[in-house]
Amino acid sequence: MSSVHVAVGVILTQKKVLLAKRAQHQHQGGLWEFPGGKVEAGEHVTAALNRELKEELAINATQMQPLIQIRHDYGDKVVLLDVWTVTAFDGEPSGQEGQPLVWADLNQLIHYDFPAANRPIVSALTLPRLIAVTPSSGAKDEVLAFCQKALALGAAGFQLRSLQLGPEDINWLHSKLTELCGVPIWINSAHLFDNSGVINQALLSLAAHVHFTSRHLVQAKKVGSCIANATASCHNLEEIRAAEAAGIKAVYLSPVSATPSHPDANGLGWDAFSQLVAKAKVPVYALGGMALADLPFAQNCYAQGIAGISLFQFQP
Numbered sequence: 001m002s003s004v005h006v007a008v009g010v011i012l013t014q015k016k017v018l019l020a021k022r023a024q025h026q027h028q029g030g031l032w033e034f035p036g037g038k039v040e041a042g043e044h045v046t047a048a049l050n051r052e053l054k055e056e057l058a059i060n061a062t063q064m065q066p067l068i069q070i071r072h073d074y075g076d077k078v079v080l081l082d083v084w085t086v087t088a089f090d091g092e093p094s095g096q097e098g099q100p101l102v103w104a105d106l107n108q109l110i111h112y113d114f115p116a117a118n119r120p121i122v123s124a125l126t127l128p129r130l131i132a133v134t135p136s137s138g139a140k141d142e143v144l145a146f147c148q149k150a151l152a153l154g155a156a157g158f159q160l161r162s163l164q165l166g167p168e169d170i171n172w173l174h175s176k177l178t179e180l181c182g183v184p185i186w187i188n189s190a191h192l193f194d195n196s197g198v199i200n201q202a203l204l205s206l207a208a209h210v211h212f213t214s215r216h217l218v219q220a221k222k223v224g225s226c227i228a229n230a231t232a233s234c235h236n237l238e239e240i241r242a243a244e245a246a247g248i249k250a251v252y253l254s255p256v257s258a259t260p261s262h263p264d265a266n267g268l269g270w271d272a273f274s275q276l277v278a279k280a281k282v283p284v285y286a287l288g289g290m291a292l293a294d295l296p297f298a299q300n301c302y303a304q305g306i307a308g309i310s311l312f313q314f315q316p
């Protein structure tokens, strides 16, 4: 079945996002949506979005950037949601078709009933753009100093992956970081599982956010409902599909370029990276040889953002 290309606008102002209620008679009627509509033949997606936002809300979008693309099969219809964040616009939104509107808090989005295809949009809106992965050398104080520097450089999430440290030190880092900032902290599965696959329940309950290595993904069931916040490392489409099937919230795709930590691995390159992002059904982070300056480029590929260690280490 060929897909219907839909331009979707996430209209954001200071942690609030505009939702509209779909009319009962429409496809997915009665559910909340991000405003937008079908891209016409020959029309560019941003032109379509601008047109739809004028028609549905009487606003003129002046600043937009790609967020995520989702292909979803409803059975009766396949849609390609081409989702953009709109961060500046002229005019005051009002429902031009009589549709109810609401400015929802970003952290309340999980309480709204959306069409099934929208789940990854909600994930994308609540996940950070920049994740700092902690270095695999250095004592706990040095790792904490790395995290403080990363925060100053804009990191809005952490993955604790300092494999030289034991569970007590990871526990210590987790609580120090929690005191320092309110950003999400994922614990790498290598800290959670011992060699025979037994999970460290104390660390798991502390974390609630797990990052799975591709090797540990087969054990995903062991984290129960924590899976809904989990991320996973992937290197190809097969691993992305396995992560999606496990119910993971987002994936890291690597290596985009060769990195100091894996100098022998061939990079995917941005072309192959974006082709895989287009196939993924969850938000995707670029990992491997990233620099902070790569973030806008990654976002233009509809990536969620970038993750890494060295991008926070080798800054002036």
Ligand SMILES: Nc1nc2c([nH]c(=O)n2[C@H]2C[C@H](O)[C@@H](COP(=O)(O)OP(=O)(O)OP(=O)(O)O)O2)c(=O)[nH]1
Pocket: 006, 007, 008, 026, 027, 028, 032, 033, 034, 035, 036, 037, 038, 052, 077, 079, 081, 115, 116, 117, 118
């Ligand atoms: N606008 C929008 N459409 C969504 C969302 N989620 C989702 O699955 N869809 C689906 C429902 C529809 O099948 C399709 C969008 O079509 P639409 O009904 O908005 O299209 P349109 O504005 O051009 O409306 P129409 O004139 O054809 O009625 O995408 C969403 O968040 N926003």
Ligand SMILES: [Mg+2]
Pocket: 035, 036, 037, 038, 052, 056
């Ligand atoms: Mg519409």
